[in-house]
Structure formats: structure tokens, C-alpha cells
Amino acid sequence: MICQEFDYFAPATLHDALQLLSDPGARALAGGMSLVPLMKLRLATPEKLVDLRHIPNLRSIRRKDSMIHIGAMVTHYEIESAPLIGSDCPLLAATAAAIGDVQIRNAGTIGGSVAHADPAADYPAALLALEARVELTGASGEREMAFEDFLIDTFTTALEPGELVTAICVPVEEPGSGVFYQKHPQPASGFPMVGVAARLSLMDGLIGFARVGVTGFSGKGYRAHGVEERLIGKAGSEAELLDAASVVAEGVQASADIHASAVYRAQLARVATVRALRASLLKAG
Amino acid sequence: MTPVITETPTHVGKRIKRKEDPRMITGTATYLDDIKLPNMHFAAIVRSPYAAARIDRIDFAAALQLPGVVAVFTGADLDGVGNVPCGVSLPGLRIPDHSILAKGRVYFSGHPVAVVVATDPYLARDAAERVEVDYTPLPAVADPEKALEPGAPAVHPEWPDNVAFVHKQENGDIDQAFAEADVIVKQRMLQPRVVASPMEPRGAIGDYKSAEGALTLYSSTQIPHLLRSIAAAVLGVAEHKMRVVAPEVGGGFGCKADVYAEELLVCFLSRKLGFPIKWVESRREHFQACSQGRGHVDFYEIAARKDGTILGIRLKLIQDIGCHQQLLTSLIPTLSVLMLPGLYRCKTFRAEVVGAFTNCFPTDAYRGAGRPEATYGIERIVDILASELKMDAAAIRLKNFIEPQEFPFATGTGLIYDSGNYAGTLNNALDTIDYAALREEQLQLRAKGRLMGIGIATYGEICAFGPSPYTPAGGWESATVRIEPSGTVTVHTGISPHGQGEETTFAQIAADELGVSMDDVAIVHGDTAVVQYGIGTFGSRGTAVGGTSMFFAIEELKKKIVKFGAMLLDSDEVQFTAGRVVCGKTGNSVALAQIAAASYRALKLPPGTEPGLVATSFWEPTNFTFPFGAHIVVTEVDADTGEVKIIRYVAVDDCGKLINPLIVAGQIHGGVAQGIGQALYEQMVYDENGQILTGEYTDYALPKARNMPWIESSHTETPSPVNPLGVKGVGEAGAIGAPPAVVNSVMDALSHFGIRHLDMPLTPEKVWSAIQGARS
């Protein structure tokens, strides 16, 4: 398909990028896996594209104390395959590996995905379970916030006009914790109809810590606090996991489309939660 | 004496890599969009968002204002061009006016309303968005069953019942068969519309040269010759002044065996404007305005004895026609009737086909074209019958198969099955998969709550289209074989390969027959200015009909080669073998290259013989061929999510003699992938207003590499007696065998829940809901 005419910029510094993005007709181009298809369909018609690929400090992965700092332009494939993330934040690596297909993972970036805030993106489940933080940079400087607060609604984030996501920060996984991302992909797009990310750790054989993030289920990703609460202090028997998972969709309005009704999504959410918990528990120890 | 192929092949039967592939995988092949002509302009089409609407006003002033935009045309400007043609004649067939741009009313979402021509494609698209069209939406109907209900919105006001045609065929005393039956089972089945999805979408360039009055149409088509005849007639161009070129064609699956409004439109525009006009289909347009496959609502009834003997089959078939008649739209469901009994001996049947107009783009040929639909129906209903009779799915098939000694076998539908060993392929597949052990394993898994299913589907198909009296155009095919003065070989074939690999398989055959290297054979196709008239590539006919015509042209040439050889060796006792004419007495021989040189140098000619070594054959088959096979699929269903996983896929296919097993495997793999897609994923969804809800691959689910099982493919070889090559055709087999095999497997997995039938595609939610329903 044929997109509308636009001016293309590939600034070499963040400063230049922000300056260009101060124009309301400008849009940042990260991996282009969401923006470019929309442009091809003329559903997005930016006048200027500001390609962030040449900005060097957006591509690094580094550990700083107990956090891993991932530049916004790091691709899904890099996250999937980086030894540091594989060893220190396996949940994020597993989530990245579940995204789309090889071509998408080679081009798509974590910053682009997070800023786009697609309600069916894979990352939100893991980022919520990880209590990740987002680093934003705008003309007036840097700020950072919890990913949970950053995510406001369907395709809506806390980004101010002209502001960029510059990094995602995730915690280094504690030794002995078990993590898992369980995804049920929509057969056409590969986006999750429901994806559940779980992190568990045991204390004296009982679950002492639980984080559960859900994506695809509704207009935005969310933390299933109800599930987490029910798990604390439990040994994690099948009945206990089922009981905890039974509240995963409580109080959340399920999305519905031609691929999955709200009722079916609720079922998938329960099943995915049980499976993610079960697998996490097996790994925890 | 009937000629036979060489008994000592060096190429035929071998796994040889395709000669076509290097240019494709190095990006040097020339597809339609790679063609750049001097002063070429670009067309963008303004399409209706509504499925049914009156056009009140079209204002394109703003479009014309853009620099680089040269013209805008609407339905009011179509002088000198006829309608998009329908190639089918059936009694009472209703053929709506199908102008290349809408005139006053639109009939489907995506209907071309206006066309913008500009100096570059981006500009053309920008300008198309500036064309303002006012519509008054009208009631629409997209569901073929609903279209036939009284009071449904009329797609065409002149035919308020929405009936495009009614076709009836029967044989034997069907009422008696049902009266005598011990058991009757009935099932309604849906076969949703699917999108052809070739890798390369459609595209066309019209190039009219006014000084010569000559028109060239480049099109990504499967039928360049037929397209030329039809387009010339519709456009009022003398046929000898028209040329059609099919460049590299990146797949078709039947959707390019058609004649489209856009192909005629670029010709019309070029003639109007005096320069070449290119239009390339976007994916979005492919979903809107390219013919789609299937679209059946079937009501099957089968009558049988307690022992499983099938006594009679009744079918009421509602075919979703869409809003117009494309080239073969209404023919396709009649092929389903011909194939109705499948591989079974039963000759008693009654079928009624009703074509229903809907506010959607027309259906037409899609890989298998009528035969997958028939195979799905019979193989599903036979499975349902088996479970009703508590019979094994394999046993009921073996009981009813036509046996090898019964060939040629006249079916009740009017076909003569050429040859076959149906029990042979099924038993082979059963052995391969170790059926008895698998049934045992299934019981054990079921006891543990796991849902494993075993699905069997056997199929036959009508291929090698076909004897001319039974085909809408001629059913023959043509070939010209030239031995060049240096002894290399050029073959002009009338077929138009677009992925089937005939540049390789034909070269294998020609190399063996002429005793030359494959590298010394060039296969030329797709340009009507170069190649003699032909029919094209569809209906698994390329090798069986096109290859055979090449074989006969070579046979003709061999006679001349022998004459020249005899002259050069000065002997009458000569024969042509392994590329040389050899004297039986002296052992002296002369190579083909020497003979070729002599024939063109023409210093001396055998008595009554013209110079040169060229022969042409137009070969007409006496019958179709009837490939067959057995596919067995093992699936596991996730009871909690309804997700289906294919565990094993065994395909035993018999397509007659294998020319190139590697290419045959590719055809089986591709066909099975599409068949799995149809069974589990693919479905074109329209809402009640005729709006497309699956207009891109984000919502239309093609099978992905990760969805594909390992295919355990093998073959039996039952040569066809219809042609000397013994080949039957294999292009569609996988797409025919897979849908019923996969669905039967999933239904088998769910059988103990009392779930009898679910319609394709078997989406996770559909399967889960059925299990939920059965449990509660």
C-alpha cells in the first residue's frame, strides 16, 4: 500500500530528535512495526517522521545496581537474546521471544511498543509483573514513573506531546524466584488474546511473593492484585492456583472481537493464569 | 501404436531442484510491478465503503487540481468498453451487468467508483482520497442463506429472490434408496469464504499504441491467451492487434484464472490517454475485490445399510455467488456435484445447487475449485455415518470404495474415473501411522482426560481439465518444440506456470525424450506474441495436458530427426535413441546437434521434407484424470482453551506418475498448508451490512510456519491411461485432502462429548464453546 507523503529525519542525538518532535505534525519512528502498517493503510498520516535509530544511547542494555536499564530502541530480538536479560530478567526475555515473528522481533523495539500502548501488546503483562519503570525525556528534561502509571488507557499513555520514551527499567530477578509468560495468540495477528506473566517466590515452601500481569484481556494491561493476594502464604496446590486464578478478571471489562468474546477471554485469562502460576512455581525453589 | 515415454529416463522421476528458483531467490525475476515502460502513468481506484448504495454525486475537481494528476474517470465515461464477462452458460443463469466502474449503484464494499490517473502511484493515491462521493446506503445482504429468505434485501432490484441460478442433477432412484435405508444421517455444513492470498497480488499494465492500433496488456494472470481473446472482445480491439504478457506470476491459486475489471480498466485508460497505465492491487484491495473461494452452505443427507453400504446421497448446496458473475463463478459448485460421491461406489444421488447473490465480491476458483468442497462434504458425512453406525472410520471407507478392477468406472454423476487403487492409498496411510496402535493410545489418553483425535479423509479429484465438450473454453493444450540449429531446445507451451515448476518438469521430460541435457532446454510461456494460442494453468492441468502436448510435438519432431539422421548416415535402418540417430547395421551415429545444423543449413534435404526442426501439437485429452489419496491427521485438543494442535500428518497421494518428486512434495506441502488454514484458521467475515471485518492479515488468519506440522508425505503411483506420461496432476491435492482430514480428526477427539459437527474454521473459541455446551 501507498502511504501519504512525509518528511523523514534521522537525527544523531536525542536533543535533535526532541527538537524535531516539538512539531505537532511529527511522529517518532522506532522499529516501525505498528506505525508503518498504519501509515500504509493511511490510518496514520504524520507529516514528519523522526527516526530514532541513529541515537546511540537508546540502544544499550546495562545493569545498574538491582535494575536493568534497557534503551528504548533495543529490539525484541536483542531482549530475547541478550545474556544479561536472559540471566537476570528471564521473564522479559521470554516475553520478547513470544512477540510476533522473527522479522517483527528483529525490527520492533521495546520503547516503540510501550509508547504505542497497544492493548494487546505482549510486554505489558511482564512489565506490570516486574513493576517496571519508564524513563521519559522531553524538552523540559527527564522524568520517570512506574509503568503501571504510564499506561493510561487504550493507546493512551502519560507521554506529553513531544516527549519520548527513552528507557525501560526492570528489576534483576531475585534468586529462587520462578517466572513464566503464558500467551494465547490470536491466530491472525499473533497478538495475545490473553497473555499472563507471573513471578513467584517461595519462603519456607510457601508463596511469599507474587506478581501477576495481564495483557490482551481488556483496554489496557493490568496487575491482577486479587490473584496475588490469594497466593500469599499458600503452598501452591492445584486447588489454590485455581482459586487464585478465578479472580483474575474480577472487576475488569473484557474486550470482545471476532476472535474472542468476553466470556471466552475470561476463560483464557483463568487458564493462562493457572498455567503461568504452575510453571512459575515449578521454576521457583 | 500409442507412443510411450522413454523407458530409461535420466531426468524424469528424479528430485531435481527447480530451474525457476535462482531468479526468484536472488530478486531478479520480473514481476508485474517490476515492469517500467516509458511514460507510464499510474491508476488508483476509488472504491465504495458501502456494500450497497446509490451513488448520488461524484466530485473529483479537488483531485484534478493536484499537480501530476492527469485524469479522473467514472462509470459515466465508459464508452467503447463492454462488461466484465461471465464465461459460464447454465440454463436460466442470471448475469448482472458488470461494468468496469460502477454506474449509479454499488454492489459490494470495494466496488470501483472512479479511477484517478497520475504520474506516480503515490500521487494517484493522494488524489483518489480527494474524490468526494456521496452515497445513499441501501440495505445489503452478505449471508447467502439469508439472501434466499423472503424479504431479504435484493442485491439486484430486478431479481428480488437473489437467485442466480438453480442447477439440478440426479441419478438412480434416490427416494427408494432412502426408503430402503437402515439409517439416514443429515448434516448442515458451512464452508466459509476464503481469500486466495497469492504472495504477489494482482496487477496489470495497459499499453495502447494508437499509431498501430495495438494494445498490450501485461497482467499477473494464469490465462494469458484466454484473457487476450476476452479482453479484445470486451474492448473492441482486433485480436491480432492485442498481446497479453504474463510476466513472472507470484502465485494465483485460481484467483488469477479470471478476467477482472481492473485488467480491462488499464486497457481502457491507456487507449483514452495514449500512454501506458499501471495498476497494482494492494492487499486491502485483494480482500475487497479479488475472487474468493468456497462460500458453501451444504445440506447433506446420506442413506446407508446397517453394514455401512452407502445407498444414496442427497445434497442441497447454496453457493454464495457474490454480486456479479466473474469468469467461472457459477461453474464451480457444479463441479462439486460431479465429485459428490467421492471415491465411493454409490451411484444414486440427487443434488440441487442454488446460487445466491450477495453484496460481496464474487466467488470463483480457489485451489481445488469445487472439488475440495465436495470432498469435505462427503468425507464429513461418511464420518458422521460411521459414528452413527458405530463403525470404524477406515472400515466404512474400505467397504464403499470402488475397487481397482472396476476401472474405468462410470460414476452416477457422469464421469469416467480413469484408474485407481483407493484401498491401496488408505491402507498405506493406515500402516504408516500404525492405526490400530493409535486407536489404543487414544483410549488411554482419553481415560486421562486428554482429547486426542484421529481423522481420516480420502479424496478423489477431477484434474487435467479437460475434454473440450466439458470445459467452458477449449480443454486441449498446445506446445511448439524447436530444435535450434545448435541442437538446443526451445519449448513454447500454452500453459502459464505461476509456481508449478514446469520450466523444470517440462525440461526433464523434453531432455529425456530428446536425449539432451536439461540445461539445453528452455521452456517459454506467458506471452501471446511469442507462444501459439493456449489455454492456461488451472485445474491441475499443466503437466497432464500441457506436458502431453509437448510430448506429442516431440514425437512429431522425432520422425523428422530420424529422416535427417537416415539421410546423413545414408541408411534406412536407423533409430533415435539417447540424443543420437544410430544406424543398426554399422553402429555409426549422428548427434542431434549435427542433425539440427544440417536441417537448417539445408544443403540436402530428405525427400519431401522441409528444412528446420520445429513441430507443434494441439493435444486434446479424451478424459479428465482422477488423482486420489488418503490423509490421516492426529490432533490434540486443549479442553480448557479449545486450541487444536496437529500432532501427525500422514499424506499418501496418488497423482499418477511422478515427474519430479521434489516439486510434487512442494505441491503437497503448499496444498496441505492451505487446507489446514481453511480447516482451522481462515474465514472471510462480513457483517450483516456487507462490511468486511477481516480486511487484512491482522484479522484474516493465514496459517503460519509455526502452525504447520511435519508432513509425512508418500505416494502410490497408479499411471493414468488418459495420457502417455501417465500423470494425473497434483496442484490441488493437498488443499482437497486436508480440510476434511483435520476436521474429522478434531471431531473424533470430541466424539465422546456427543459433539457431532462443528463448522470450519475450528477456532479455539468455537471448539471450547462446544465442549462447554456438551459438559453442561
Place this chain on the structure above:
Amino acid sequence: MDPAVLADCMPGCEQLVATGNGTYDMKMKVGLAALSGDLSGKIAISDVAPPVSYRLCVDGAGRIGFFKGDGELLFSAADDGTGTLISYKGEVHAGGTLAGVGQRLLDTTARMMIRRFFEKLVTAVKGLH
């Protein structure tokens, strides 16, 4: 309450011109992440039974397709007597590119638009009191 307040609460509404009898010509800008498009159309408010119910029909069309919404707004006293409960029911149909390629997003997006509508409405209603 002026029915125009309802129309004014349409998310992305940029221009509203009354054409009489409770109908308005509207220009709307849909902007959602990277997605953007202009729609023009009509709003009709009918079956007005203040302060109990309104019927709101919205009809928009543009380059990206068209949509049609038909809904009923019901105002009632909340059970606990502390405020007004606004409930709604209705149907939204979309067509063109919007429907053809946006299936995955239509439901969540429509819900968000409705949510924004009510947020604006609540603000507007509070402003009136």
C-alpha cells in the same frame, strides 16, 4: 439541560453547527496513538424527555471509513440517593477501512470513546449545577 451539551461531549469534536430540530453538523478528529483521521458527520438528538432520557445518533464518515452510533441515555437517581446514575445502551456500526482493518481495536477503542464521552458529560453536568 441543553441537548447541545451532549453533542459537545463527543470526543474529538472540533466543530458543531446546529442545523435545527436537535441536529448538528459535526467535524471530528479521531486521534489515538499513531492513528488519526478526520470525520465529518451529523449528530441528531431526539426522543428528548428531560431529565430522564435522550436518544443520540451519531453518523460520521471520512477517509478512514464511516461509523454510525445510535444510543439511548438514561438518567436516574442513584439507589443511595446521592447522585444521578447515567446509563446507556446502543449500537455502533463501522465500515470502510476502519472496520476492515481495525477489528482488533474497534471494541476497546469504542469503549474508550464512550468512557471519554461520559467523563466530559459528568464534567459538563457538574459545571451546570
